[in-house]
Amino acid sequence: GAGVSQSPSNKVTEKGKDVELRCDPISGHTALYWYRQSLGQGLEFLIYFQGNSAPDKSGLPSDRFSAERTGGSVSTLTIQRTQQEDSAVYLCASSLPDSPKPRSARETQYFGPGTRLLVL
Amino acid sequence: SQQGEEDPQALSIQEGENATMNCSYKTSINNLQWYRQNSGRGLVHLILIRSNEREKHSGRLRVTLDTSKKSSSLLITASRAADTASYFCAPSSGGSYIPTFGRGTSLIVHP
Numbered sequence: 001g002a003g004v005s006q007s008p009s010n011k012v013t014e015k016g017k018d019v020e021l022r023c024d025p026i027s028g029h030t031a032l033y034w035y036r037q038s039l040g041q042g043l044e045f046l047i048y049f050q051g052n053s054a055p056d057k058s059g060l061p062s063d064r065f066s067a068e069r070t071g072g073s074v075s076t077l078t079i080q081r082t083q084q085e086d087s088a089v090y091l092c093a094s095s096l097p098d099s100p101k102p103r104s105a106r107e108t109q110y111f112g113p114g115t116r117l118l119v120l
Numbered sequence: 121s122q123q124g125e126e127d128p129q130a131l132s133i134q135e136g137e138n139a140t141m142n143c144s145y146k147t148s149i150n151n152l153q154w155y156r157q158n159s160g161r162g163l164v165h166l167i168l169i170r171s172n173e174r175e176k177h178s179g180r181l182r183v184t185l186d187t188s189k190k191s192s193s194l195l196i197t198a199s200r201a202a203d204t205a206s207y208f209c210a211p212s213s214g215g216s217y218i219p220t221f222g223r224g225t226s227l228i229v230h231p
Contacts, residue, residue, distance in 0.1 A: 004162075035221070040223070041223055042123075042221045042222045042223040042224060043163075043220075045218060045220055045221075091162065091163070107150075107153070107217050108168060109165060109219065111163040114162055
């Protein structure tokens with residue numbers, strides 16, 4: 001079936017502009033994660049949504065970053081007043097619902113191809 | 121927060137050789153996962169090992185976990201050029217099961 005999709009694939013913007021990045025998780029996946037990866041670096045956790053629970057925003061680097069998830073499916077990551085240090089690949093992942101799948105399946109994340117953001 | 125650290129940062133081998141990558145972490149874990157990333161884009165899940173497991177296999181992959189040393193290793197046997205990628209370990213701890221990633225090991229397999 002269809003995997004996690006992200007759009008756009010690439011985004012070039014000017015410093016100070018706002019950007020919106022979109023993630024479509026795998027159908028039926030209730031958990032959704034956003035990460036970012038700077039050049040040559042590991043993945044930095046940003047935010048986690050699980051069903052109707054309050055999101056875990058502990059990884060968001062500043063109040064310029066926000067994310068929402070509408071209807072428990074599509075998620076949008078918004079970066080306001082972009083800075084050059086925001087340039088990175090933004091990766092989205094989703095995972096299976098809590099039940100009735102076995103726990104190991106719930107814990108496996110399926111990643112999208114990412115959005116490469118360049119702030120000039 | 122918990123984060124895996126992979127070692128070595130880079131590894132270059134010939135096709136057919138075995139590749140071993142190590143991961144260390146700091147606090148008690150629920151599980152530890154290994155992922156592969158090609159060309160700096162999406163990650164592919166390889167294997168998950170729980171804190172009460174010591175070894176798991178999947179095809180040419182073998183993962184070990186030593187909780188006393190807070191370390192894990194990924195062994196790829198009979199490597200192929202197609203195994204060229206970055207490999208990340210992602211331990212998770214606490215109640216949220218959010219994996220946290222290190223900088224990865226860049227593996228190059230020469231044909």
